[in-house]
Amino acid sequence: MDETYLEVEPYNVLFISTGNSARCIMAQSILDHSGRGRFKGHSAGTFPKGEIHPMAVAELQAMQVPVATSGGKSWNDFAHADAQEMDFIFTVCDEAAGETCPVWPGQPLSAHWGVADPAAVQGDDARRQHAFREAALAMKRRIDLMLALPLDKLDRMAIHQHIKDIGAARH
Numbered sequence: 001m002d003e004t005y006l007e008v009e010p011y012n013v014l015f016i017s018t019g020n021s022a023r024c025i026m027a028q029s030i031l032d033h034s035g036r037g038r039f040k041g042h043s044a045g046t047f048p049k050g051e052i053h054p055m056a057v058a059e060l061q062a063m064q065v066p067v068a069t070s071g072g073k074s075w076n077d078f079a080h081a082d083a084q085e086m087d088f089i090f091t092v093c094d095e096a097a098g099e100t101c102p103v104w105p106g107q108p109l110s111a112h113w114g115v116a117d118p119a120a121v122q123g124d125d126a127r128r129q130h131a132f133r134e135a136a137l138a139m140k141r142r143i144d145l146m147l148a149l150p151l152d153k154l155d156r157m158a159i160h161q162h163i164k165d166i167g168a169a170r171h
Contacts, residue, residue: 020045044075113167
């Protein structure tokens with residue numbers, strides 16, 4: 001008996017911050033790793049720095065999460081008419097959340113999942129790495145909550161409310 005299985009396209013998720021060097025890269029990497037092919041993470045910055053922060057790389061390696069290699073992209077790369085459509089867009093820093101966003105192709109659901117910028121933390125390396133660990137864990141908790149949502153059983157409005165609630169809750 002020949003059975004045909006429909007391949008389901010993964011949900012495309014864009015994480016936006018200012019520099020696209022730490023929080024977004026960590027979120028993208030964690031989602032790609034934990035999403036098990038159901039989700040495809042992307043990251044972008046409003047003013048991308050062009051490189052991944054080494055402490056973000058170190059934290060991902062400590063979590064045994066492969067590091068995304070797409071650092072340095074601008075959010076404009078995802079805003080033009082022929083850009084790949086996103087299903088979800090999350091701002092992860094307050095600066096990016098406060099900026100006027102481009103018009104995104106399709107109708108992505110969006111929410112603010114603010115996380116303090118670990119790259120802005122001053123002090124010795126241990127203090128700074130702790131800030132990266134806290135940011136990575138905050139993103140992982142939020143991503144795990146999103147992955148647990150029964151997306152195939154919820155309507156668009158319910159999903160939107162859930163992802164907004166995930167960002168609003170203190171995790």
